[in-house]
Amino acid sequence: MTGATPASAPAPHRASLGFVFAIVLIDMLGFGIVIPVMPQLIMHLSNMPIAAAASYAGWLGAGYAVAQFFGAPIVGNLSDRFGRRPVLLASVGVMGLDYLLQAFAPALWWLAIGRVLAGFTGASFSAAYAYIADVTPPEKRAAGFGLMGMAFGIGFVVGPAVGGLLGTFGPRIPFIAAAVLALSNFAFGFVFLKESLAPENRRPFDWRRANAFSALQALRKLDGTVLWLVAALGTWQLSRIVYPAAWAYFAIAAYGFSVTQVGLTLAAVGIGSTVVQGGLLRVALPRFGETKLVIVGIAALVVAAVIYTYAVTVWEVYLGIAIGSLQGFVQPAMAGLNSRAVDARSQGELQGAVQSIGSIAAIAGPPLYTQALNHFSGPGAIYNLPGMPMLISAAVSLVALALFLRGAARVAPVVVTDGAVPESAAA
Numbered sequence: 001m002t003g004a005t006p007a008s009a010p011a012p013h014r015a016s017l018g019f020v021f022a023i024v025l026i027d028m029l030g031f032g033i034v035i036p037v038m039p040q041l042i043m044h045l046s047n048m049p050i051a052a053a054a055s056y057a058g059w060l061g062a063g064y065a066v067a068q069f070f071g072a073p074i075v076g077n078l079s080d081r082f083g084r085r086p087v088l089l090a091s092v093g094v095m096g097l098d099y100l101l102q103a104f105a106p107a108l109w110w111l112a113i114g115r116v117l118a119g120f121t122g123a124s125f126s127a128a129y130a131y132i133a134d135v136t137p138p139e140k141r142a143a144g145f146g147l148m149g150m151a152f153g154i155g156f157v158v159g160p161a162v163g164g165l166l167g168t169f170g171p172r173i174p175f176i177a178a179a180v181l182a183l184s185n186f187a188f189g190f191v192f193l194k195e196s197l198a199p200e201n202r203r204p205f206d207w208r209r210a211n212a213f214s215a216l217q218a219l220r221k222l223d224g225t226v227l228w229l230v231a232a233l234g235t236w237q238l239s240r241i242v243y244p245a246a247w248a249y250f251a252i253a254a255y256g257f258s259v260t261q262v263g264l265t266l267a268a269v270g271i272g273s274t275v276v277q278g279g280l281l282r283v284a285l286p287r288f289g290e291t292k293l294v295i296v297g298i299a300a301l302v303v304a305a306v307i308y309t310y311a312v313t314v315w316e317v318y319l320g321i322a323i324g325s326l327q328g329f330v331q332p333a334m335a336g337l338n339s340r341a342v343d344a345r346s347q348g349e350l351q352g353a354v355q356s357i358g359s360i361a362a363i364a365g366p367p368l369y370t371q372a373l374n375h376f377s378g379p380g381a382i383y384n385l386p387g388m389p390m391l392i393s394a395a396v397s398l399v400a401l402a403l404f405l406r407g408a409a410r411v412a413p414v415v416v417t418d419g420a421v422p423e424s425a426a427a
Contacts, residue, residue, distance in 0.1 A: 017135070019189045020128050023092060025151035026185050030099060030118075030178035031244075032159020033166070036263040039248050040171040045108050051378035054249035056108065058370030060115045061245050065362035067119030075120075079127040081205040084134065085195040087127045089186060095121040096182030103175035134196035157270035164263015171259075228407025229338040234357030235400035236330055239301065241365030242393040243269055246373055253377045254308075254386035255317065265317065272325025281332055290337040291408050293329040298401045300326035305394035309387025327397075337408055368392065 038060075042053040079087040098121060102114035163174040247266060251257040257265070284293060304324030311317050369389040375381065376388035385391075 017132075019185065019193045020088070020131050021151050022185050022188070023088060023128050025155045026092075026178075026181045027095065027121075028152050028155025029159040029162070029181060030095065032156050032266070033163035033174045033178050034099075034102070035160050035244060035248055035266060036164040036259045037167040037171040037174050039252055039262075040167065040259060041102075041105075041175075042108065042111070044171060045105065045111070049378050050249055050253045051374045051381070054246060054253070054370040055374035056370075057249065058245065058367040060112060061366030061370070062363050063112060064115045064119035065359065065366070067116045069359040069363065071120040075127050076130060077205055079130055079197070080203055083195045083197045083202065084127050084131040085189075085193050088131065088193065089189050091121045091127070092182055092186045092189060096179045096186060099175050099179035099182060103172045103179060131196050153270070153274055157267050157274065160263040160266035160270070162263070164258075164260040164266075167259035167263065226338065226407075228403055228410065229334065230357055232400050232404035232407060233331075233334050233338060234361055235396060235403055236298075236334060237358045238361035238365050238368075239393045239397040239400060240327075240331075241361060242369045242389055245366035246369035246389045249370060249373055250308075250386055250389055251317075253373060255311070255314075261314075265321065268318065268321045269324070272321055273328040276325050276328030277332060281329060284329065285333065285336075290333040291405070293333040294401065294404055294408075297327040297330035297333070298397045300324055301330075301397045302394040305387070305390040308390045309385070330400075334404060337404075 038057060039050060039053050042048060042056055043050065046053065046056070048056065075087060075091065094117060098114050098117040101117070102111055105111050105114065162177070166174045166177055243266070247269075248262045251262050251265060255261075281293075288296075300323050304320040304327075307316060307320035307323065311320060369392065372388045372392055373386060376383060377386040
């Protein structure tokens with residue numbers, strides 16, 4: 001067992017829960033703050049043009065994702081052995097030191113080390129979610145996890161905007177700001193964070209449990225219907241990776257955007273997604289159903305990609321962002337139909353498989369899109385088309401749509417009887 005039973009779980013401590021919320025928020029703030037200035041820092045350290053800097057950044061992004069992929073199960077299992085408090089504090093402390101390392105990096109290889117460390121410390125999500133499970137009764141855990149999701153969303157919206165503004169003072173300033181946030185959070189947690197895992201509920205560390213590939217093994221047990229839908233979700237996530245991986249480099253190469261403009265456009269992407277998923281989805285889903293929303297969302301991404309590729313004014317870019325925000329329908333709708341394709345006993349196994357596929361997408365995506373930008377922009381371009389990463393993302397999303405429609409056709413439709421909406425079963 002990874003946490004205390006409901007009967008013996010410690011009562012939630014406001015300061016402790018606030019610290020866990022802050023871990024997720026600051027992790028996403030730090031991730032978002034440095035996105036707009038990373039191109040300038042790479043170019044400053046290497047004298048590379050933007051296209052070559054993008055190519056290098058793609059491998060940095062892949063390194064970050066690999067570290068997080070392998071680090072998450074290790075961090076989670078360490079927290080089961082030693083408790084949540086020391087693992088969370090260590091993660092936040094190392095995170096702060098890592099941002100300082102990157103802030104004062106004299107060479108590119110320092111950034112490479114920093115990105116790997118950032119990925120591993122970002123794996124503290126697993127311990128943070130375990131902390132919530134420890135101190136929250138089962139019937140209230142969804143709300144607690146929702147709070148973590150809110151922190152994730154706020155961090156990604158606010159982070160790029162703050163990073164873009166701070167970047168006007170120099171490409172290293174946002175890294176220093178992220179370090180100050182993390183180290184301040186460490187000091188707060190050192191004083192106020194209470195341990196949530198009782199000694200009797202701890203277990204020895206086992207490398208077999210900390211295997212990053214264990215969730216992937218669950219794919220072999222899933223039936224054909226679910227495999228189509230899991231493949232669709234993973235392919236969709238690969239399509240969406242284009243924004244954190246390549247947007248900053250694309251916007252500079254295609255439009256000549258400043259650091260502030262890059263940060264504001266990324267924040268606008270996050271706001272649009274939040275509005276669609278947090279408000280419009282609730283109205284549209286009961287009326288149109290999952291399949292139609294997935295089609296609308298992917299069509300919106302394709303239209304937005306074309307607008308981005310051929311835009312010549314700032315207002316056209318924001319028009320693309322507004323239309324593209326409808327892609328916020330896709331992930332929840334795909335996930336909802338996917339969860340209906342398996343019974344209640346298999347939900348955890350399903351989500352583990354989806355998370356693992358998403359991790360692979362996060363590893364493959366950054367090199368894919370940044371290499372495309374490198375080969376289709378700049379003096380040595382095959383053909384001058386900086387929007388190629390956006391067009392590739394659109395093509396990948398159409399593959400996701402084909403996979404999704406193949407799987408959705410195998411799921412029986414929901415039948416409404418006397419006002420009830422029973423779960424459908426896999427066909």
